[in-house]
Amino acid sequence: xxxxxxxxxxxxxxxxxxxxxxxxxxxxxxxxxxxxxxxxxxxxxxxxxxxxxxxxxxxxxxxxxxxxxxxxxxxxxxxxxxxxxxxxxxxxxxxxxxxxxxxxxxxxxxxxxxxxxxxxxxxxxxxxxxxxxxxxxxxxxxxxxxxxxxxxxxxxxxxxxxxxxxxxxxxxxxxxxxxxxxxxxxxxxxxxxxxxxxxxxxxxxxx
Amino acid sequence: xxxxxxxxxxxxxxxxxxxxxxxxxxxxxxxxxxxxxxxxxxxxxxxxxxxxxxxxxxxxxxxxxxxxxxxxxxxxxxxxxxxxxxxxxxxxxxxxxxxxxxxxxxxxxxxxxxxxxxxxxxxxxxxxxxxxxxxxxxxxxxxxxxxxxxxxxxxxxxxxxxxxxxxxxxxxxxxxxxxxxxxxxxxxxxxxxxxxxxxxxxxxxxxxxxxxxxxxxxxxxxxxxxx
Numbered sequence: 001x002x003x004x005x006x007x008x009x010x011x012x013x014x015x016x017x018x019x020x021x022x023x024x025x026x027x028x029x030x031x032x033x034x035x036x037x038x039x040x041x042x043x044x045x046x047x048x049x050x051x052x053x054x055x056x057x058x059x060x061x062x063x064x065x066x067x068x069x070x071x072x073x074x075x076x077x078x079x080x081x082x083x084x085x086x087x088x089x090x091x092x093x094x095x096x097x098x099x100x101x102x103x104x105x106x107x108x109x110x111x112x113x114x115x116x117x118x119x120x121x122x123x124x125x126x127x128x129x130x131x132x133x134x135x136x137x138x139x140x141x142x143x144x145x146x147x148x149x150x151x152x153x154x155x156x157x158x159x160x161x162x163x164x165x166x167x168x169x170x171x172x173x174x175x176x177x178x179x180x181x182x183x184x185x186x187x188x189x190x191x192x193x194x195x196x197x198x199x200x201x202x203x204x205x206x207x
Numbered sequence: 208x209x210x211x212x213x214x215x216x217x218x219x220x221x222x223x224x225x226x227x228x229x230x231x232x233x234x235x236x237x238x239x240x241x242x243x244x245x246x247x248x249x250x251x252x253x254x255x256x257x258x259x260x261x262x263x264x265x266x267x268x269x270x271x272x273x274x275x276x277x278x279x280x281x282x283x284x285x286x287x288x289x290x291x292x293x294x295x296x297x298x299x300x301x302x303x304x305x306x307x308x309x310x311x312x313x314x315x316x317x318x319x320x321x322x323x324x325x326x327x328x329x330x331x332x333x334x335x336x337x338x339x340x341x342x343x344x345x346x347x348x349x350x351x352x353x354x355x356x357x358x359x360x361x362x363x364x365x366x367x368x369x370x371x372x373x374x375x376x377x378x379x380x381x382x383x384x385x386x387x388x389x390x391x392x393x394x395x396x397x398x399x400x401x402x403x404x405x406x407x408x409x410x411x412x413x414x415x416x417x418x419x420x421x422x423x424x425x426x427x428x429x430x431x432x433x434x
Contacts, residue, residue: 009301012297013301014297111420115386139412140412140415140416143378143412144382144386147346147379148379150298151344151347151379152350173404173405173407173408173409174408174412176405177375180401181301181302181375181401182301182305183301186297
């Protein structure tokens with residue numbers, strides 16, 4: 001398949017359904033938000049981890065980029081009651097299970113991974129204009145990063161089962177917002193759907 | 208003059224205990240015909256205009272109070288250059304796919320194009336002389352605009368938000384403002400979305416984790432403190 005079976009449209013927008021040439025994985029970056037131990041207790045983490053691991057392997061093997069964002073508590077939020085999480089290092093390691101030496105690891109002092117220029121610059125330098133969004137937590141880091149990416153012209157697919165929401169209802173509504181107005185922040189698809197597209201593509205590249 | 212805190216969720220706003228008219232801006236997001244007027248972009252997509260127009264009355268009251276108090280007032284407009292050279296190809300493609308193509312002719316002129324009737328702010332909350340207008344090509348009001356520079360140069364530290372739609376342009380802008388260190392308040396009755404549940408969820412997201420993006424209050428709670 002030369003595209004991901006996703007809603008509200010087959011991703012990416014410029015995929016040619018009749019083409020024998022599949023997705024160019026070298027243009028794809030998997031962006032894993034909030035990849036930190038502090039979020040591991042959130043419900044749904046186990047499923048998301050499995051999905052992220054599989055996606056990371058597929059993207060790497062096709063020559064794409066895997067980027068992990070670590071969230072450092074923003075200065076403003078840290079002054080508010082209820083925010084601080086005592087005893088947890090906010091610069092804790094990226095999850096070892098899914099990280100390889102060639103992956104990008106970018107710290108962000110904000111909820112958006114684009115708040116500093118590092119991610120945008122790294123993605124452009126690598127030639128990646130299509131992003132797969134995953135990680136912790138759906139409504140906060142993932143959504144803020146997705147919105148910034150979309151305004152910058154990146155073609156984004158949010159991977160629905162490689163995400164962990166803080167709250168199941170707001171997490172579900174966050175996905176709904178993405179698909180409004182014909183895909184206002186891009187498309188939403190499953191890990192399996194992405195893997196199906198990437199695997200065929202990898203075989204085509206070998207041929 | 209200093210105002211006390213506004214009754215808000217999840218904490219009395221602002222977090223620093225008080226705010227001042229000279230350091231506070233009212234930010235009115237995208238009250239354009241394209242998003243809440245008949246014949247505009249949202250209407251063309253078939254959504255219920257009642258949902259996006261619901262906040263106009265309360266917003267007009269807050270606008271009047273902010274003007275009387277001498278606040279900085281900012282209006283944003285989403286729209287593209289007439290040649291669409293600032294419209295990402297995926298954004299253009301998605302709009303055309305659902306029959307409301309950016310740049311296409313509609314009852315209010317070319318959809319989401321600067322200078323067209325549909326791009327104008329509706330009369331109920333229209334800007335007056337001396338207020339700032341921010342033209343933005345995206346959902347967020349900070350990306351590819353001079354909003355941050357204008358706010359910082361004006362000494363603004365606190366932002367109060369009205370506008371549409373809650374889950375898209377308002378949320379994107381509020382998240383970005385919060386990331387940049389502004390202390391933000393969203394007025395729940397001065398905003399709306401194309402889907403009511405997404406509006407409710409967007410309000411709730413602000414209040415998660417002790418106020419990850421700031422706080423939410425009613426316009427009445429704000430007016431009690433400032434007017």
